[in-house]
Amino acid sequence: MRLRSLKRHYLKLSIVVVLTFYLIPYTLLKNPLGLELLFFWVGVTFAWLVLTNALLIGDLM
Amino acid sequence: MSEYLGIFITLLTAYVLAGSLIAYLSRRYGVKSSKDYFVSSYRLGWFPTAMTYAATTYSAFMMVGLVGLTYSSGAGALGFELVYLLVTVVILASIGPDVWAMARERGWVSPSEMLSDLYDSRALGYLTVGVYLIAMIPYVSAQIIGAATIFEGIGLGYEAGVVVITLLILVWIVLAGMWSIATTDAYQGVWMLSAAALLVFLLTYYLLPASGTTLTQLTEALSVKGLLGLTDFWTPQTFLAYTLPWIFFAVTNPQVVVRLYVAKDRTSYKRSVLLFSIFGLAYTLAVVYVGLVVRGLTELNLFESVTKADLVTSKLLSGFNPTLSSFIYISIIAAAVSTANSIVLAVASSFVRDLIEKRRRLNVNISHASNSIVTLLTMVSSAIAFMRAGFVVDLSVLTSVLLLPLAPVTVVAWVAPHTIKGKPQRIAALTAVAVGFTMSFALAIILGPRKTFLTTYYGLPVSALVLITSTTVFLAGILASRRGKVKESRERVEETGSTSSTRDDIR
Numbered sequence: 183m184r185l186r187s188l189k190r191h192y193l194k195l196s197i198v199v200v201l202t203f204y205l206i207p208y209t210l211l212k213n214p215l216g217l218e219l220l221f222f223w224v225g226v227t228f229a230w231l232v233l234t235n236a237l238l239i240g241d242l243m
Numbered sequence: 244m245s246e247y248l249g250i251f252i253t254l255l256t257a258y259v260l261a262g263s264l265i266a267y268l269s270r271r272y273g274v275k276s277s278k279d280y281f282v283s284s285y286r287l288g289w290f291p292t293a294m295t296y297a298a299t300t301y302s303a304f305m306m307v308g309l310v311g312l313t314y315s316s317g318a319g320a321l322g323f324e325l326v327y328l329l330v331t332v333v334i335l336a337s338i339g340p341d342v343w344a345m346a347r348e349r350g351w352v353s354p355s356e357m358l359s360d361l362y363d364s365r366a367l368g369y370l371t372v373g374v375y376l377i378a379m380i381p382y383v384s385a386q387i388i389g390a391a392t393i394f395e396g397i398g399l400g401y402e403a404g405v406v407v408i409t410l411l412i413l414v415w416i417v418l419a420g421m422w423s424i425a426t427t428d429a430y431q432g433v434w435m436l437s438a439a440a441l442l443v444f445l446l447t448y449y450l451l452p453a454s455g456t457t458l459t460q461l462t463e464a465l466s467v468k469g470l471l472g473l474t475d476f477w478t479p480q481t482f483l484a485y486t487l488p489w490i491f492f493a494v495t496n497p498q499v500v501v502r503l504y505v506a507k508d509r510t511s512y513k514r515s516v517l518l519f520s521i522f523g524l525a526y527t528l529a530v531v532y533v534g535l536v537v538r539g540l541t542e543l544n545l546f547e548s549v550t551k552a553d554l555v556t557s558k559l560l561s562g563f564n565p566t567l568s569s570f571i572y573i574s575i576i577a578a579a580v581s582t583a584n585s586i587v588l589a590v591a592s593s594f595v596r597d598l599i600e601k602r603r604r605l606n607v608n609i610s611h612a613s614n615s616i617v618t619l620l621t622m623v624s625s626a627i628a629f630m631r632a633g634f635v636v637d638l639s640v641l642t643s644v645l646l647l648p649l650a651p652v653t654v655v656a657w658v659a660p661h662t663i664k665g666k667p668q669r670i671a672a673l674t675a676v677a678v679g680f681t682m683s684f685a686l687a688i689i690l691g692p693r694k695t696f697l698t699t700y701y702g703l704p705v706s707a708l709v710l711i712t713s714t715t716v717f718l719a720g721i722l723a724s725r726r727g728k729v730k731e732s733r734e735r736v737e738e739t740g741s742t743s744s745t746r747d748d749i750r
Contacts, residue, residue: 231328
């Protein structure tokens with residue numbers, strides 16, 4: 183039951199993360215001076231992949 | 244024969260011989276049934292499972308198309324490719340384990356069989372096979388064309404390229420089905436990643452110093468041109484048109500859906516997701532880095548300006564040492580072959596399971612039928628590539644859009660399989676797939692595939708409209724059937740109530 187709840191929260195958060203992938207670049211990072219947009223996309227992806235795999239390998243989903 | 248050609252042929256021969264040996268050795272795992280042939284009887288370890296997923300997903304598009312797209316359109320290409328990886332890993336980690344478990348419980352071998360089983364509808368299985376056939380064959384042809392073009396550019400001839408690639412696809416499938424594909428994919432995946440790493444190394448430690456520039460200067464040049472932000476090319480509509488079909492790639496494309504079944508146990512499955520995540524991130528970053536560096540060099544007038552985006556990689560490699568550039572060229576061929584043979588096997592599995600085995604045509608030898616269908620599909624794709632048939636080849640641009648109507652139907656079936664049993668749900672699923680597919684295919688015929696991909700209506704790209712339409716049709720069908728059921732049960736309750744009150748009155 184607790185695991186299912188965690189999975190549900192994870193999926194909701196994943197949708198938010200994907201939405202930021204679209205919204206932040208078109209609102210805050212449209213014309214960056216340097217590598218901000220690239221770092222944003224790579225950082226978000228890296229962080230979410232680490233979290234996802236940690237949850238998966240740790241049997242938390 | 245030039246030195247370049249000799250080196251390329253030597254490396255190509257080594258690649259083919261090593262791959263063929265690996266494929267041949269994989270026969271020892273034994274192929275006796277369609278389950279062995281198409282899904283290795285769910286016995287793959289974590290390493291081949293991860294590598295076959297990666298090598299199948301990442302096609303020749305990466306080193307040719309994505310390098311060119313990054314070169315021509317800037318940083319937006321990274322967002323497009325990373326959103327695919329992000330969503331795919333989320334799907335693999337959250338829904339994937341359930342699909343893996345359901346596949347072995349229910350004995351799924353093909354992706355269309357999965358849908359027909361979940362919806363208890365043979366018609367849906369047949370329709371899905373038809374959709375795969377129209378959507379996937381052009382994609383296989385495009386892979387053959389991509390690899391054969393390398394042969395043409397090097398001086399070996401386009402036709403020779405088509406023949407070599409076709410034979411490779413065919414032989415590496417027929418030797419041991421999923422076993423030979425998964426093991427050769429692992430080998431090709433290592434080649435692809437090594438070549439990408441080599442290219443990054445060569446650019447950073449050879450080309451940049453040789454050109455007398457630094458990464459800082461390149462970054463400044465790219466920034467001045469706005470290439471580190473969202474260029475005019477990446478309007479929100481274009482970004483959506485590119486990303487939407489890829490977000491659902493793991494759900495709709497048969498060659499990757501079938502790879503959810505194959506891991507030998509839950510631990511192997513989980514480890515394979517981890518390795519795929521690492522592979523995907525590393526490969527994507529390497530490819531985008533190459534595109535940006537070459538564009539930066541062009542901006543600094545240190546590299547020629549390339550107007551046709553797909554030629555960026557070949558222009559870049561033409562300046563390298565023949566051995567190194569041949570190694571990288573062969574990685575592109577490997578990416579094409581590993582994607583093409585996985586698609587052929589997945590589509591063939593749908594034919595064999597839905598049209599032969601499930602219909603209990605027992606007089607048919609399944610092994611012969613499987614090999615015959617694999618051969619037929621490969622030959623048709625090869626013939627299209629050989630003729631470079633315009634419309635059909637262009638259709639490969641739309642492959643993922645044509646498959647999009649399968650997304651809502653598949654996601655609901657995976658997440659809530661208990662809610663889709665019943666005639667209304669079957670009809671809703673069939674209608675959703677038929678309407679969405681007809682809509683995208685009709686637009687491809689009217690506008691042409693390439694134009695359809697980027698055309699917008701009411702501010703939305705065609706991919707979004709196809710997805711919205713098929714989702715609406717599907718959900719409307721399900722909701723209507725639920726309302727019908729609620730109404731029916733209410734009427735029944737009322738009827739029972741009125742009968743008992745009548746009885747009370749009589750008493």
